[in-house]
Amino acid sequence: MFSFILAVALLPAAFSAPLTTCDRLTEQVQIQGRNQFLGVWTYTAESTNLPGSKALTKLFVDNVWGKIYPANESDSFYVFQVQKMLGRCFSVTSKLTLINNILHMEEPIHATEVLLATSCPDCLVLLSNYTLGGSTYRGLQILTKRPKLTQDEMDEFKRQAACLHLPSPTFLDSDKGFCTDGSASKDSETTDLTPVLSQAQPEYMELLDKLLSSQSGIKTLVQLIANNPTQD
Template sequence: MFLFILAAALLPAALSAPLADCDVLTRQVQIQGRDQFLGVWTYVAESTNMPGSKTLTKMFVDNVWGKIYPANESDSFFVFQVQKMLGRCFSVTSKLTLVNNTLHMEYPISATEVLMTTSCPDCILLLSNYTLGESTYMGMQLLTRRPKVTSAEMDEFKRQAACLNLPSPTVLDSDKGFCTDSSASKDSETVDLTSAISQTDPEYMKILDKMLSSQSGIKMIMDSISN
């Protein structure tokens, strides 16, 4: 009986502890300026509530790295992202602008991003809200200056995703070798998708959004990529 009374007394504190932990893990931090983003980054892991995203990423994407460099405007920068998919290399360049502690992106999709707390000393953790078609989704991305993070740093990212009710993260594989920097070599086999994505018909994005919302649609996308 004493153990039951003790457990009953401690239960509220035990239940509230994860919530208190989440308050710390999901704290937004102040962006100090664009300089903290500049340089080369490895995209380590991602968690998003976009349907089908985890399945497609796990099946087709090996790894992603990015190079961030300044734009002419003092509050803007470009993100040159290189993705290795099915053994081939694809790149896309986007532009982000800092306004009131929030990063804004217009292409290839409309999105806003804020900086979240992380104990990783050379990482940035971005929380995004982005629009595809007529739907808005949330996602988190963990980037580091290293090829990979420690187990403890990854565990923290997983807890942060859980606090925001996001799916378990998709972890990318840096051991499979990264694509080369296509911007530094004219002989690179990297395919630049920037123009194609920016010119995509908005109606196609609506169709893609609907396809991602159904198992049959996801299968169609998987078959199309595989072929």
């Protein structure tokens, strides 16, 4: 969401973490069941090797929160995620299913997620592999029950990203005010992007992948978004 190649190259020097520290920070932990995911969460930071992701996030995304609630199946749950972008609110709903300690998502994109260790007492750190077009990418996210993390928690998340050879994380700004939950109202000011993403043709996802993978493509996306901030 950036010019990040140099940053990636410098990460090992910036975070020269001992091997034992990386072992601890990249340890996959056992998921006890869906109940540990339920509730309201603040999406505090993300690191991903999807080109263009960091630049777009910094330019357009203020903050993100999510509400996780049970599905009918005992091993599944829904994630209602609300993003504040350009002063407007957008939501996406996805369904995750727990299979053999791995979370699986089929829509709006195909992804798998595992839970990593963290010293934060009310956080989730999720390492994901997801497919966009014909490419597969990795992402690391940290969610907390609070509006923001402490400095120590942010530093630890930076080290986790470095240990996983991911770019430096992008931290979102909870001080800009979160969108409200307008999911129950048809007159809500929140725009639901779920149908658009779910019905997107493979050709569109491949085009999006190509745009995000080139500097000219990222520039085109930035111009499109900046020039159409209020269109429905």
